[in-house]
Amino acid sequence: MRLISVNVGRAVDAEWAGKLGRTAIDKKAVTRRVGVRQNGLEGDERADQPNHGAPTHAVYSYAREDYDWWEGELGRELRDGQFGENLTTSGVDVSGAVLGERWRVGTALLEVSGPRIPCVVFRNWMDEPGWLKRFTDAGRVGAYLSVVETGELGVGDPVEIVARPEGSVTIAESVLAYHGDKDVLTRILAFPGHGSYWDRRAERLLR
Numbered sequence: 001m002r003l004i005s006v007n008v009g010r011a012v013d014a015e016w017a018g019k020l021g022r023t024a025i026d027k028k029a030v031t032r033r034v035g036v037r038q039n040g041l042e043g044d045e046r047a048d049q050p051n052h053g054a055p056t057h058a059v060y061s062y063a064r065e066d067y068d069w070w071e072g073e074l075g076r077e078l079r080d081g082q083f084g085e086n087l088t089t090s091g092v093d094v095s096g097a098v099l100g101e102r103w104r105v106g107t108a109l110l111e112v113s114g115p116r117i118p119c120v121v122f123r124n125w126m127d128e129p130g131w132l133k134r135f136t137d138a139g140r141v142g143a144y145l146s147v148v149e150t151g152e153l154g155v156g157d158p159v160e161i162v163a164r165p166e167g168s169v170t171i172a173e174s175v176l177a178y179h180g181d182k183d184v185l186t187r188i189l190a191f192p193g194h195g196s197y198w199d200r201r202a203e204r205l206l207r
Contacts, residue, residue, distance in 0.1 A: 001090070001160070002091065002156060002157060002158050003087055003088070003090075003159060004080065005029045006034050006041070006086065006088075006153065006155055007027035007081035007085060007088065008027055008043040008044035008086065009084075010043075010045050011024040011047035016124040016125075017047070017121050017124070018048075018120045018121050022047040022048075023048070024046055024047045025084035025122065026125075027081040027086065033152050033153065034152060035151075035152050036059070036106070036110075036151050036152060037147065038055065038058065038147050038150060041059060041086050044086060048119075054196070054197075055147070056195040057144045058146050058147045059110060059144070059145040059147065060086050060116060060142060060143070060144055060145070061085055061088075061092075062142035063089050063092055063094040063095070063140075064088055065091075066095070066140040066142070067080070067083075070138075087105070091159075094142055095139055095141070095143075095170065095172045096170050096171070098168035098169060098171075099112055099113065099169050099188065100163075100164075101161060101164045101165065101168070102148060102162050102164075103160065103161055104162050105160075106151055106157045107149075107153070108147065108153055109148040109151070110146070110147060111148050112143050113143075113146045113195055114143070114144045114194075114197075114198075115141045115142070115143065115144070115172075115174045115175045115178065116142045117175075120132075136175060139172045141172075142171075165191070168187075169187050169191070174188060177198075177201075178201060182205060185201065185202055185205060186206075
């Protein structure tokens with residue numbers, strides 16, 4: 001289990017990027033070692049701060065194995081960083097990672113905090129018919145990570161799972177919770193480190 005690409009990007013103006021009109025989804029691979037700070041990787045930006053600026057969205061990871069699957073589905077090549085992730089992994093079951101799971105990557109310690117919920121910017125970026133539904137239904141959404149300990153990381157670093165809470169919810173399951181599975185959502189709410197967006201979701205679904 002290792003990193004095969006580290007990707008960063010700066011926000012740029014884009015007419016297709018929803019109401020904000022700015023996006024940093026176009027992440028490009030870097031070969032240098034990169035500092036990991038509380039708010040994400042050095043040299044990286046998140047344009048949509050209201051939706052992606054929280055500490056629980058500091059770093060986004062995606063599995064190369066899931067890219068390979070999508071290449072078969074879409075009939076085109078997908079480069080590392082294509083989905084806007086900071087960390088492209090190999091050998092890591094990202095969809096099977098659980099909330100609260102901790103990864104040692106380089107000298108940084110990261111914690112799995114939630115799934116990627118696709119948005120209009122991602123849809124327009126990919127320019128694929130029915131992309132939001134297809135991406136969600138496939139369950140291969142990648143994982144957001146918060147930063148527990150700052151440090152640095154780089155291509156080739158091992159991804160070591162150092163903690164995995166028992167009874168937690170997987171990334172794939174958490175997508176079901178977001179879209180209305182009340183049983184799974186209740187399990188997420190019982191997890192002490194759950195993101196505040198789960199509370200907002202619960203207000204809609206459980207009231």
